[in-house]
Amino acid sequence: MYRRQVRRRRVALALLVAASLALLSTYFGESAGGFLHTLQRGALVVLGPLEEGANRAFKPASDLIGWVDDTFEAKGRNQRLEREVAELRGRLAAAETATSENTELRALAGIAGASDFMQGRERVTARVIGRSPSVWYSTVTIDKGSSAGLAVDQPVLGGGGLAGRVSTVTRGTAQITLITDHTSAVSAQVVPTGVGGVVRAAVGDPDDLLLDFIEKGRRVRKGQTVVTSGTRSEALESLFPRGVPIGKVVEATIEEQETYQRVHVEPFAGLRDLDFVQVLVPAGSGGRGARADREGES
C-alpha cells in the first residue's frame, strides 16, 4: 500500500516535471504567433485589469514605502544633482552655441527640417501597472494597448531617456521590454564624438548598461552622453529614431576599451521605479487601433 503510494507520487512528480520541460521546449520552438504565445496574450487580457485594479488599490501603500526609501536617499541624491546641475550649465552653453551654428550651417547648405526624433511621431502616455520581479526579465506592463495606437516595436521613453520598446500588445494593455533586459540591444553613439556601439544590459544590475563593440582606436570619456544612432540601412533598420538620449558614460577605463571594446553607461531613465512611460507612435495613429491590432496580434 505504502509502496504504491510512493510510486504514484513519483509518477505524478515526474509528469509535472515533464510538463514543465515540454512547455519550455515548445515555447522556444514556436514563433510569436504560436499557440502558447497566443495563450499568454489571452492571460494578459484577463489579468491586465486585475493588475491595474491592484496597482491602484495599493498605490498609497507603495507610495508610502517609496517615500521612506526616497527620504533616506534624498541627501546623497541632492549633492549628486547639484554637481550635475553645475556640469550641465556649462554643457548647455556649449550646446546652445552648437545648435545656433548648426541652424546657420543647415541654412547655408540648404538642408531642410530638424533632426528632432519626435518628427512625425506623437507621445502616448501610459501608466505602469505591473512589472517582473525577476532580474532575468526587465519588462513592465502598461495600461494602454492597440486601442490607443500602440504596436509592437514602437520606442518607449521614461523619465528623461529611452526606456525600451513595445514587445507585446493586446487591446487594453501592452508589455514593454526595457533596455535593461538581456534580450535588448540598441545601436547607439556617443555625442559629440560620434563613436558608435551597441547598448546592452548586464543581467542583475539595472543601473549599469554596457556600450559594447565600440570602434577600436576611438576613445570614450567619462561623462559623455550616449544617444540612439538610429541606423537607417535598408538591410537592418534600427527600431529607435536617431538622437533619443540613453544615458551617461560612468566608467570608461582604457584597459576595458582596448581589451573588451566597451564602456559602462548609466541610463537616464529611472528604470527601477517607472510609474509612467511615453510610447512614440506615428503621428495621427493615437486613439485609432486598427493597424496596431493587426501588427500586435500577428
Next chain:
Amino acid sequence: MIFAPQVIVRLAAIVLVAVIVQLGFFSHLEIAGTVPDVVPVFVVCLALLAGSLPGAAIGFATGLLVDSALIQTLGASSLALLGAGYLAGRYRELFEIPSVLVPLGLCGSLTAFAVGGFALIQFTLEVDAAVSALVLRDILVKSAVNVVVAAPVWFAVRRALRPALIEDRPLRRRDRTLAPLRA
C-alpha cells in the same frame, strides 16, 4: 488536508491573490536594490499544509500563472516553484513543525532555491548578455525579505484553509468534549 471542491477553490483563490498582489504591489517596491518576490512564500506555505504532491502541483500552477501574466518563458517559473512546493510538502510529511520559526526558515531557504533555480534555468537557456554578480545579492535579499513576509502569510493561509486542516479538527472536538469537565 481534506481536498473538498470548496477547498480547491480556496487554494486557487489564494494562488490568484498571491500573483495579483505580487504584480500589483510588491513588484513596485524596491528593498536594498531588489524587487521582492513573495510568490514562493505562498507556494511554500500552501505546500506545508497540503503535502508534497499537492505542493508540487500548486507550484506548477502558480508558475504557469506568473509566466503567463508576465509573458515570460512558459515552464521556467513552473519548474522552479514546483521544486520548492515539493520540498516544502515533503518536509511536512517527514518532520513535525513544532514552531512558527520552521515555516519562516523554510520560506527563506526555499525562496533561495526557487529564485536560484529560476536563474539557473534562464542562464542555461537563453542568456547571451553579461551577468552581474549582483544576481547573488538579488537571491539573498529576496530570501531575507520572504522570511519577514512569511509570518503573516503563514497565519493568513492557515486561517483561510482551516476547515480543511486535519490536525486542527480533533483539537477543537476534544476541547468541546472536555469543556463541561473543566467547568
